[in-house]
């Protein structure tokens with residue numbers, strides 16, 4: 001597959017999606033969004049892939065939705081096309097883990113895209129923000145909901161209402177990103193992490209993701225029951241036997257994803 005705005009690479013069980021609109025700081029136009037969705041669907045369907053990484057350039061993960069493309073649109077057109085509804089649905093359907101590897105600007109839709117991923121690893125030079133308020137709009141790819149859940153209401157309101165940027169250190173302290181890596185080594189570091197995840201037992205990886213996401217969507221009692229039942233169900237897999245026997249026998253497990 002070849003794309004206009006994205007580079008797709010598959011190696012060692014990892015699908016690497018690189019946003020590639022250097023002249024527009026990877027602004028998310030409709031072509032890029034639709035190519036991104038195609039890549040995600042392709043990687044989900046590919047049995048050789050166990051984890052997905054989304055990245056941009058050293059200057060910008062993505063500087064937001066494409067303002068030039070949006071500027072002339074009317075209420076009727078964005079409602080009719082359900083602008084960004086397709087991206088939200090695509091991420092909801094991805095069962096494989098997706099890691100955002102963020103260097104440079106992750107603003108507006110760029111920050112929202114990173115938050116659609118399962119976790120975010122930031123380069124030291126990363127800058128996050130939701131500046132939509134300065135354009136007379138608000139976030140539209142989940143920013144008000146996901147940022148608030150990740151960093152709490154007070155800081156999320158600060159970001160939404162001022163449109164200011166936060167650096168990588170503040171983002172890690174706030175819980176938006178899981179770790180910070182040196183800018184020049186960030187992508188290699190994330191790919192190492194993704195390769196390790198891709199080598200794990202796929203049923204347990206899928207179910208760990210599902211159970212962790214439940215924590216944001218249900219009551220504690222329901223979530224605990226869901227987790228316990230899923231945990232029990234994994235004892236029906238060959239990989240549970242392999243994983244535990246390998247530990248006892250002091251060797252590396254060979255998972256078969258069943």
Ligand SMILES: CC(C)=CC(=O)SCCNC(=O)CCNC(=O)[C@H](O)C(C)(C)COP(=O)(O)OP(=O)(O)OC[C@H]1O[C@@H](n2cnc3c(N)ncnc32)[C@H](O)[C@@H]1OP(=O)(O)O
Pocket residue numbers: 023024025027028063064065066067068069105107108109110131132135137138139140141
């Ligand atoms: C509404 C929803 C749902 C979501 C949104 O995301 S709205 C957009 C939110 N993002 C922003 O408001 C950020 C806009 N960009 C900037 O403020 C700056 O570009 C910057 C601070 C990220 C970087 O500034 P810098 O001076 O280093 O670079 P520029 O010369 O400004 O940019 C280079 C090149 O990229 C084009 N660009 C940047 N961001 C966007 C964007 N979001 N949409 C379209 N194009 C963008 C910029 O115009 C310039 O291209 P030209 O020189 O050809 O104009």
